[in-house]
Amino acid sequence: MVEAREGQVSWRAGTLATVGLAAVLTLAGCKDAAPPARQAGPPPAVGVQRVAMQSITPAAEFIGRVEAIDKVDVRARVTGFLYARHFNEGDAVKANDLLFTIEQAPFAAEVALRQAQVDRGVADLNYATAQVARGRELVRTNAIPQSTLDERIAAEAQAKAEIEAARAQLEQARIQYGYTEIRAAFDGRAGRSPLSPGNVVGPDSGVLVTIVREDPIRVNFPVTQRELLRVRRASGTNGAPDGVQVRVRLPDGTLMDTTGRIDFVDVTANRSTDSVLVQAVVPNAQRLLTDGQAVAVVVEAPERRHAIVIPQSALQIDQQGAFVLVVGADNKVEVKRIRTNAGPAGQVVVTEGLEVGQLIITEGSQGARPGQPVTPRPQDAPPLGADPATPARGG
Known part of the structure; x- marks a missing residue:
């Protein structure tokens, strides 16, 4: 009886060992098996535009305050x-x-x-x-x-x-x-x-x-010393810049049809902001401007010039500054750091960082990664606007 029991034990042990070995081999086989290869999709499609020189009117935009040229508070002089x-x-x-x-x-x-x-x-x-x-x-x-x-x-x-x-x-x-x-x-x-x-x-x-004369009307706006110096050098005068046109942007974003002129530049600077008050006179026959109103003031240079202009949609900004994505050799994406200036509506003037003929990404940049290939799709350049898109600043 003892021998019979010992035989049963040995058989059971052998069976368990065989089952365990099979399980180990099965797990090892699963571990070594590589997942099926994933098929690579086509490069993402992006809209591109070729960099070109365009004729523009240099302009800058500021925040100003409308002020009546003549204004009187009528009071009684006798009781x-x-x-x-x-x-x-x-x-x-x-x-x-x-x-x-x-x-x-x-x-x-x-x-x-x-x-x-x-x-x-x-x-x-x-x-x-x-x-x-x-x-x-x-x-x-x-x-x-x-x-x-x-x-x-x-x-x-x-x-x-x-x-x-x-x-x-x-x-x-x-x-x-x-x-x-x-x-x-x-x-x-x-x-x-x-x-x-x-x-x-x-x-x-x-x-x-209160009686207010509304036509013409005055618009006062502060200009930084740096901007004022640039305008004076461009116009070759130390006083009010000759030939500079002033236009007013209304609260709905449209520009007034009439243009004004700068007739006074203050002789002292604001010590807090280091800006100079500039005064312009603007026709207001339609009474679109009201005394005390805050408006955007667009100052346009007297002469047009050629510059590289790109769509606003191509411009990106990070902690290091402004940049654009360019489609380079083998349709791979490259990062180009640029410097910008005031541009027409919906566009930006590039003063440094781009060359004529390069392809910049204007649409689909969210799917483009530097160093990765893309499928460029050319797009027509938007018509050159006349309205500056520079963010308005108060000097």
């Missing part, structure tokens, strides 16, 4: 009840148009009183003059002493002084009466009027209305 307002808010007004009337009766009465005082002074002067003439005759006949004549001459002089004072007071009363009619100082447009007829107004009652 009284506001009798009438002769315009509607927002109306266009002409020079010398009547804007407000202050109650005139008290001031008319004052004028009448001062006129009466002048008339009385004239009468007193006439009497004094007659007394002097009579006194001279009486002195010649020794009817009155010389001292009496001297008193009459002094009285005449006093009457003359009093009439002059009365006339001055009459003129002052007339001036005060004139202040009851408030008129426009120049052609412009009336703003909001916060006081209605019936209110008591005076020098301390605040602004009755």
Whole structure:
């Protein structure tokens, strides 16, 4: 029995060893088997454009503030009840148009009183003059002493002084009466009027209305010393650059049809920003610009020049700066570091880093990797725009 059991044990051990060996061989075979080879796909397709020289108008864009050339806060110069307002808010007004009337009766009465005082002074002067003439005759006949004549001459002089004072007071009363009619100082447009007829107004009652001349209008914008120096050297002048055109970009992104000119460059620089305030005058017949409005100001050079211009979509920026992807030999992608400048709308001027004839990637750059091949698909260059795409800056 013992031998039989030993035989069963040996058989079971042999069987287990055989099964274990088979499992080990199976695992080893699985480990050594290589996965099936993955088929390589075609290179990614990218849109490319050939670098070329184009004729452009150099321009720069700044942030500016619109300012009326003529602007006046209308105030009352005398105290009284506001009798009438002769315009509607927002109306266009002409020079010398009547804007407000202050109650005139008290001031008319004052004028009448001062006129009466002048008339009385004239009468007193006439009497004094007659007394002097009579006194001279009486002195010649020794009817009155010389001292009496001297008193009459002094009285005449006093009457003359009093009439002059009365006339001055009459003129002052007339001036005060004139202040009851408030008129426009120049052609412009009336703003909001916060006081209605019936209110008591005076020098301390605040602004009755603001009148603004809107055409032409002024645009002020700061320019860095570096940019100003570049423009001055290009124009060959130390003052306002001659021939430089100024255009205003409206809030909807469009440019005004009219162009302005630079008429003043400040003589001092801002110590905080190291910028100089530049002032331009722009036609505003359509009243698209409003006093105090923030706008983008586009300054264009007087002459066109040739430069390498690429689409904005080709430009990329990382921590090292601007670059583009170029399709080089064997259609492999290369990185080209570039320097850029202001360009037309949707485009960038390249001042350094590219050569005429190179192929730059304008579409599909997200699938392109440096050193890897791509399938270039030529694209037509977009039409050269006239609107600068330079990010607006405040100097």
